[in-house]
Amino acid sequence: MIQFSACVGRTRPAATFAMAARARALRAAGHDVISLSIGEPDLPTPPHVVDAAHRAALGGQTRYPPIAGTDALRCAAARKFERDQGLPATPADVLVTNGGKQAIFDAVMSVIDPGDEVLIPAPCWAGYIQVVEFAGGIPVFIDCPAEAGFRVDAATLAAAIGPRTKLLVLNYPNNPSGAIADAAMLIGIADVLRRHPHVLTISDDIYEHLIFEGAYLTLAAAAPDLAGRVLTMSGVSKSYAMTGWRLGFCTGPRDWLAAMTLVQGTATAGVSTISQAAAVAALDGPQDLLEERRTIYRRRRDLVLGALAGAPGLTCSRPEGAFYAFPSITSLLGCRTPSGRILGNDEDVANALLDEALVATVPGSAFAMPGHIRLSTAASDALLEEACERILRFCITTCNH
Incomplete structure (x- = not known):
């Protein structure tokens, strides 16, 4: 057996990638999963940036x-x-x-x-x-x-x-x-x-x-x-x-x-x-695209906050930047989901949302703050609307179960 170093023993995989991997596996199995787990822009790299890379490669910058x-x-x-x-x-x-x-x-x-x-x-x-x-x-x-x-x-x-x-x-x-x-x-x-x-x-x-x-x-x-x-x-x-x-x-x-x-x-x-x-x-290059994209992310933030405002069990502070929502889920703890599982912590909530609502989020404990979940708002309006609708239905049925 290989004896690995102490630093490897101290290293843990990131929960964000673990949840993304679970979402991919469910999607590969034919489930309609919406993944809001990874903090990655869904917008394209600006064309002039791609062109510059192409010119550099053709020009021998290799x-x-x-x-x-x-x-x-x-x-x-x-x-x-x-x-x-x-x-x-x-x-x-x-x-x-x-x-x-x-x-x-x-x-x-x-x-x-x-x-x-x-x-x-x-x-x-x-x-x-x-x-x-x-x-x-x-x-x-x-x-x-x-x-x-x-x-x-x-x-x-x-x-x-x-x-x-x-x-x-x-x-x-x-x-x-x-x-x-x-x-x-x-x-x-x-x-x-x-x-x-x-x-x-x-x-x-x-x-x-x-x-x-x-x-x-x-x-x-x-x-x-x-x-x-x-x-x-x-x-x-x-x-x-x-x-x-x-x-x-x-x-x-x-x-x-x-x-x-x-x-x-x-x-x-x-x-x-x-x-x-x-x-x-x-x-x-042109920096006006930063304001254009900031406007898109602001709209998406407002969309998510508005859609989740009526979700029982969730309390969401208003993010001032980045592209995440980080609602508290403490009011969901102790509730029973439609499948019968009891929600004991934020990991239970994130796993239940994925398994039962087909929405991938990340538990707050991964960010050293249990009692929350993180969802990325860097997705299209249509995906965010559908994901929030699924989360809302999950919260309503769980709180009333």
Whole structure:
């Protein structure tokens, strides 16, 4: 028998992909499943981006790339950080990664030793937990309930910091809640971090262009004096519908970027040159499509909120960004579904919705906040309407069963 490493033993599969796999299996068996489990835009990659990739391939841009990224993309990303996020950057301040997830992986692996603590506001994307545990770090969750707008409270953050705390992970707009960072929250966080100079921060801003109410704010711009301890990451996956191109980028302290480049060189080396050429076209091309797509996602959010407003057992906060709904399902717990199963937790609810209503969602426990489910609103209006109708019928029959 193969003896696998401790890091493999600490690694758990993501619940989002597990639910998506179950949905695919049911669909393959002939069931009419609607999957709202994966956070992936259903809109196409912009044509001019695809054209740029084609031209790059035909033009011979098919060789090994620099580990940190091509000059063209690092320049485009630097311009983008200043234009969209208010962060002064040069090409030397940018690292290009294989998707946003590798930026998180590189950052965590470059600073976390076994036993180090990483503060993660919950609810949170499951990928943070996976990477921290893979590195041997200890995730420490900061509870950010719906009553607080799913935002970090400065006093709670301060109380969570200890001698082993090495890193804080922020993600706004937030997956799964859709909360955005407001000025009061970032000012409070900055005040706490100034008292703890040993704590670094990753700001995952991958949903920065998907804000429906309020304004985009990020920590390094709100508190420039902390920029030497903050890594800000983004990418083209969500905003430009380029998930399969696997292209992320980040900016931050150059010594941190250098360490991350070493990690990346060891793991994967550079990013596909074709994807990098496509990303240049996305970042330097027409930006009006971002507003057009934000309008689509806002409409879909409102559609889902309106359709689920009358669902007994569900309480849904209003997402301010991203493309998710994260309703509480605690009022469904203890109820019996039409098939006779008793709902004991959020996993039961998500599994019952898939098995009995043929709608795939993800339990909130996967995001370190039990008692909720997450559903993606990045689907067509017709699919969302049908999915919400199925969820509504499920809730009515379950509550009345």
